[in-house]
Amino acid sequence: MQTAGNDGRALFLSATMGAGHQRAAEALAEAFRRLAPAVTTREIDFFEQLSPAMNNLIRWMYIVSVRHLPSIWNTFYQGTSRVRPDSAVQGFLNSLGREKLLDTVHREHPKVLINTFPTPAGVISSLRLGGRLTTPNVCVVTDHTVHSQWIHPAVDRYYVGSEAVRQGMVARGVNADQILATGIPVHPSFADPVDVAGVRARLGLGSEPVVLLMAGAYGMIGGFAEVIDQVVTQGPPVTYLALTGHDQALAQALKEVASRAPNRLVTQGYLRETWDVMRIADILVSKAGGLTTSEAMACGLPMAIFRPIPGQEMANVRLVLDEGAGFWATTVDALVEGLHRFFSQAGEREQMRQAASRAGRPQAAADIVQDLLARYF
Numbered sequence: 001m002q003t004a005g006n007d008g009r010a011l012f013l014s015a016t017m018g019a020g021h022q023r024a025a026e027a028l029a030e031a032f033r034r035l036a037p038a039v040t041t042r043e044i045d046f047f048e049q050l051s052p053a054m055n056n057l058i059r060w061m062y063i064v065s066v067r068h069l070p071s072i073w074n075t076f077y078q079g080t081s082r083v084r085p086d087s088a089v090q091g092f093l094n095s096l097g098r099e100k101l102l103d104t105v106h107r108e109h110p111k112v113l114i115n116t117f118p119t120p121a122g123v124i125s126s127l128r129l130g131g132r133l134t135t136p137n138v139c140v141v142t143d144h145t146v147h148s149q150w151i152h153p154a155v156d157r158y159y160v161g162s163e164a165v166r167q168g169m170v171a172r173g174v175n176a177d178q179i180l181a182t183g184i185p186v187h188p189s190f191a192d193p194v195d196v197a198g199v200r201a202r203l204g205l206g207s208e209p210v211v212l213l214m215a216g217a218y219g220m221i222g223g224f225a226e227v228i229d230q231v232v233t234q235g236p237p238v239t240y241l242a243l244t245g246h247d248q249a250l251a252q253a254l255k256e257v258a259s260r261a262p263n264r265l266v267t268q269g270y271l272r273e274t275w276d277v278m279r280i281a282d283i284l285v286s287k288a289g290g291l292t293t294s295e296a297m298a299c300g301l302p303m304a305i306f307r308p309i310p311g312q313e314m315a316n317v318r319l320v321l322d323e324g325a326g327f328w329a330t331t332v333d334a335l336v337e338g339l340h341r342f343f344s345q346a347g348e349r350e351q352m353r354q355a356a357s358r359a360g361r362p363q364a365a366a367d368i369v370q371d372l373l374a375r376y377f
Contacts, residue, residue: 011104012114049104078311093122101124105124126154142184146169163181166179166180191363194275208239211235211239227335235263284326293320305317
């Protein structure tokens with residue numbers, strides 16, 4: 001359904017700390033295109049605008065800490081989870097790129113600022129509190145968790161993944177009327193029909209069962225090549241489809257694995273259109289990114305969660321387990337065992353698939369955009 005009579009611009013503020021924040025912005029931009037094509041959209045990488053060199057450094061530090069020093073990342077994440085909005089630390093964060101961002105907003109003249117990463121939301125909040133900006137400021141929270149970096153005094157609207165997150169934000173002092181539990185926005189194509197036979201043919205697959213393996217766009221699961229080697233060697237006799245993202249070292253390592261593994265291993269690089277491959281898979285092996293878990297459930301795909309990022313992703317793990325939409329393997333042996341059980345027990349497999357479908361919110365992006373159109377356009 002298109003919404004007539006809406007025009008203007010929506011400006012997205014995102015970041016490349018993992019691909020999920022950008023994927024959320026892309027999902028909402030596509031929903032705008034479908035529902036209100038007269039609205040123009042633009043996404044800005046907040047840290048890239050601040051400083052390309054700083055952006056590269058921050059992204060590198062994030063990837064290294066998550067892959068190799070997860071306990072340090074968890075300490076940092078937990079330590080910043082309750083920073084007071086009037087603290088010196090928050091004041092410093094709210095000053096990052098303030099003037100550049102203000103110039104951008106004045107130049108773009110958006111009707112609404114949509115944050116899919118938390119830092120710019122605080123910067124905008126400080127500009128509004130200082131009387132230098134009046135543009136509506138909204139947050140789209142991209143994990144099933146409550147963290148202080150998403151919560152700021154001058155945020156008009158929050159879109160969160162679940163009622164539990166909504167209640168958690170209310171407990172932190174956010175007005176309940178400002179929060180909508182829409183689900184995390186996934187690309188609207190997750191709700192579109194897919195030519196499963198055509199996708200399988202494009203990938204060189206027949207009708208055999210498929211295990212989809214994903215480590216994130218930047219290869220965020222440390223040692224994933226060795227993990228896949230063991231899984232493809234010891235796992236059930238199915239086809240394994242690995243998405244290697246932007247990780248060229250992983251792609252190269254898997255070529256060698258594929259040449260000698262007893263089970264078939266097919267590899268693909270980074271794909272924006274993951275809704276196709278998720279629809280042809282029987283189960284997804286991945287960490288527990290907010291967008292990844294939401295995308296999987298949007299198309300009824302059970303998950304085998306492996307090495308989730310400590311901190312924000314543990315809440316996503318709990319959601320998947322509570323819904324009955326997958327299992328969490330803490331070792332490679334447990335992962336192999338879980339995959340054998342999954343393919344040997346048809347009843348359990350179908351229960352997980354149905355649970356994932358019930359928990360999925362493929363219309364989340366459309367619901368958010370409908371609310372934005374009604375309020376700000």
